[in-house]
Amino acid sequence: MASPAVDDYLKTIYHHTEWQSERITPSQLAAELGLAPSSVTEMVQKLAAQGLVTHRPYGPIALSEAGELRAAAIIRRHRLIETWLVREFGYAWDEVHDEAEVLEHAISDRLLEGIDERLGRPAFDPHGDAIPDASGHVERVAFVLLAQAAPGHVGRVLRVSDRDPDLLRALESAGVEVGAEATVTDAATLRINGSEVDLPAAAAGAVWLSA
Incomplete structure (x- = not known):
């Protein structure tokens, strides 16, 4: 069942x-996929039959070991390509997802390996998401969502969700970038490099800090 549709399910x-x-x-x-529930139910049943997910009726869905390895492989491709586009072609972090x-789904394994080598085997993409290595392993650190961080919490910006390009542009304009040291004033304000940064309302659910 090798297909972009299957990969999109596993990746999600x-x-x-x-x-x-x-x-x-x-x-x-x-x-998440923008599909009818009946279509998703049918596909999940097929994925379960292929041994890629575990699922009981009306219950949550989990990847099997085989499904996780396959998902990690396609996510590795996606995030390496995003990193490549930013570093080598000057794309902004809000422009790379759709590309x-x-x-x-188009590049060969040989080209992907060449991209990884050229980039120095990066562990994280421009948004702070971990890039799985060729074996599916990822580096992770303890994290807290900005909405759940206590006032006074100090940490690095680990990740910014790439779901909303407008939010990414707004955060970039405000000086929020992955790797920046930040102190939480509240869910709408961070102190970065000694300056108070006012955040869009959506940032509370889209920015993760080191715990």
Whole structure:
């Protein structure tokens, strides 16, 4: 069942639990993919039959070991391509997602290995998401979502969600970037390099800091 559609399902399930622990439900998966629940139910049954996911009726969905390895492989492609586009072609971090969605299914393993080597085997993409290595392993550190961080919390900006390009542009304009040291004033304000930075309302659910 090698197909972009299958890869998109596996990638979405994988991504759901990267920055929180709750497994994805069929209705959440349908919403993420923009598909009818009946279509998602049918595909999940096929993925389960292929040994790529585990699922019971009306329950949450989890990747099997084989499914996680396959998902990590396609996510590795996507995030290496995003990093390549930013470093080598000058793309902004809000511009790379859609481009990578196309290229991840098109480039060869040989080219991907060449990109990885040229970039110095990066562990994280421009948004702070971990890039799995060739074996599927990823580097992770303890994290806290900005919305859940206590006032006075100090940490590095680990990750900014790439879901909303407008939000990415607004955060970049405000001086929020992956790797920056930040002190939490509240969910709408960070102190970065000694300056108070006012954040868009959506930032509280889209910025992760080191714990």
